[in-house]
Amino acid sequence: MKVLVTGGSGFIGAALCHKLVSSGYDVRVLDDNSRGSLTRLADIQDQIEFVSGDVRDAKTVQTATEGCQMVWHLAYINGTRFFYERPDEVLEVGIKGAINTIEAAIAAKVNRYILASTSEVYNTPSEIPTPESERIMIPDMTNPRFSYGGGKIASELLTLHYGGKRGLETVIFRPHNIYGANMGFEHVIPELVAKIVKLSDNLTKKSIDLPIQGSGEETRAFCYIDDAVRGILLCGEKGKAGEIYHLGTQKETSIRELIEQLGQILDININIIPGSLRPGGTTRRCPNISKLSQLGYQPQIDLKAGLTHSVKWYVQNLT
Secondary structure (H helix, E strand, O other): OEEEEEOOOOHHHHHHHHHHHHOOOEEEEEEOOOOOOHHHHHHHOOOEEEEEOOOOOHHHHHHHHOOOOEEEEOOOOOOHHHHHHOHHHHHHHHHHHHHHHHHHHHHOOOOEEEEEOOHHHHOOOOOOOEOOOOOOOOOOOOOOOHHHHHHHHHHHHHHHHHHHHHOOEEEEEEEOOEEOOOOOOOOHHHHHHHHHHHHOOOOOOOEEEEEOOOOOOOEEOOEEHHHHHHHHHHHHHHOOOOEEEEEOOOOOEEHHHHHHHHHHHHOOEEEEEOOOOOOOOOOOOOEOOHHHHOOOOOOOOOHHHHHHHHHHHHHHHHO
């Protein structure tokens, strides 16, 4: 089966491409490499077709979609810093990208369209672990942070009620804090590692003070990339049309616990200095993954193992 992956040179997109290739799919990638990198696809470059282009350009998307039976739409602008600094681009890529890929999929008579959404659609959920039926919201229209979640909400509506209503078989997955090596430096784990390396003078100081956002009691459920792509593939292959699936793990970890594990891996004693959360920050996030588990999904890599591999990569690429 020939499939298109938009955003295929991004962190999750590239990992998905590797999984698809190893599973026997004929993979075409559409990306402009503005956030991604072809180095992530270097070891499979002879096994995929790469199309350089922007999902905001309808003609480019239409050409890339021709001949494909399945579309995995992952292209977006991720990274919390960008939500605040480039909200206009985040929304443009999100909404134009969704419309263009859906319309191209309909025109090309694609069998299945899979959208990557986000846990950000909930802001602060009312229930932990959070089911897919949880209400979604934008608590403050004036806060640019919600450009990301808002763009994803619009993309979900377009997927289900524009594409789905016009005969496209659609599935949505909502990732929760996927991490791993080479994911970019604008996420919590690489940002923390970079701060620790800098404050410890390239790990030469064995005790440091680490200022953070929040108290450290805020929680996330961190899912290693290898587990994530297994879940994404299950969503695409076995997910029920018109349904939404949580992707992640139900192991909730506080930021304080995360930092302690980073300190153990790096052999640094870390004294956490609490600070204020940025407006719109979420205190707890952990998905209920029972719906995806019914399709056979089960996370296999614990946080310590995943962090050890990830931290090693970041240290090598920071120092």
